Amino acid sequence: MAADNNHIETSQRFAPPATRRDFLGLAATWSAIVAFVMAMLGALRLPMPSVFPESNSRVKLGRPDRFALGSATYFSKLRLWLFRDEAGFKAISSVCTHLGCVAERGVDGQYLCPCHGSKFDEIGAVKGGPAPKGLVWVDLSLSPEGWIVADTLSDVDPKTVLQA
Ligand code: FES
Known part of the structure; x- marks a missing residue:
């Protein structure tokens, strides 16, 4: 007993596109809808910053006992000098304020x-x-675990010292 394909009813609602033109029209419509939805999702995300500069600007340098009295330690990735003397710790950025060279x-x-050719004296003042x-000069603080933390986006008075 062979099935009679001529009498199989197809739903008009879910019928495949009749022609290639119909198919391409349907594909273009769905592509436009998907592109619109993705653009709207992207637009909703715009007000949210990708980077939080405040959280990224605070960097741990190390425990105080790691730095000897009278030492000058350079952190090349941070482009930062950390000094320790009898008064405490101080840190200065080595980024030139002209165009940002080190x-x-x-x-x-x-x-x-x-x-x-800009020149700066020992406290970072411009000499030429x-x-x-x-x-x-950047702000230094102690983390709850006792690490020295530098806020690389800060700008403090050269006399500011962290006692640790
Ligand atoms: S970047 Fe121009 S003098 Fe430093």
């Missing part, structure tokens, strides 16, 4: 920017060159 610290404790302002 200023090098000489044996005399002064800084020289290799890009356009195109730099509009001195090097930036």
Whole structure:
């Protein structure tokens, strides 16, 4: 007993597109709907920042006992000098305030920017060159676990010292 395919009823509601033109029209419509929904999801995400600068600016440098009295330690990734003396800890950014090159610290404790020749004294004040302002001293604090934490986006007075 062979099935008679001519009498199989198909639902008009779920019928496949009749022609290639119908199929392409349907595909274009769904593509537009999906693109619109994705664009709306992206637009909803715009007000939310991808990066939270405040949370990313605080970096642990190490425990205080890691740094000897009288030491000057350079953190190349942070481009930051950390000093320890009798008063405590201080940290200065070596990023030149002219166009952001890294200023090098000489044996005399002064800084020289290799890009356009800005010079800074031991406390980061401008001594020459195109730099509009001195090097930036960053805020130091102690984490609850006792680590020295530098806030790399801060700008504090050069006399600011962390006692630890
Ligand atoms: S970037 Fe330092 S002097 Fe220009």
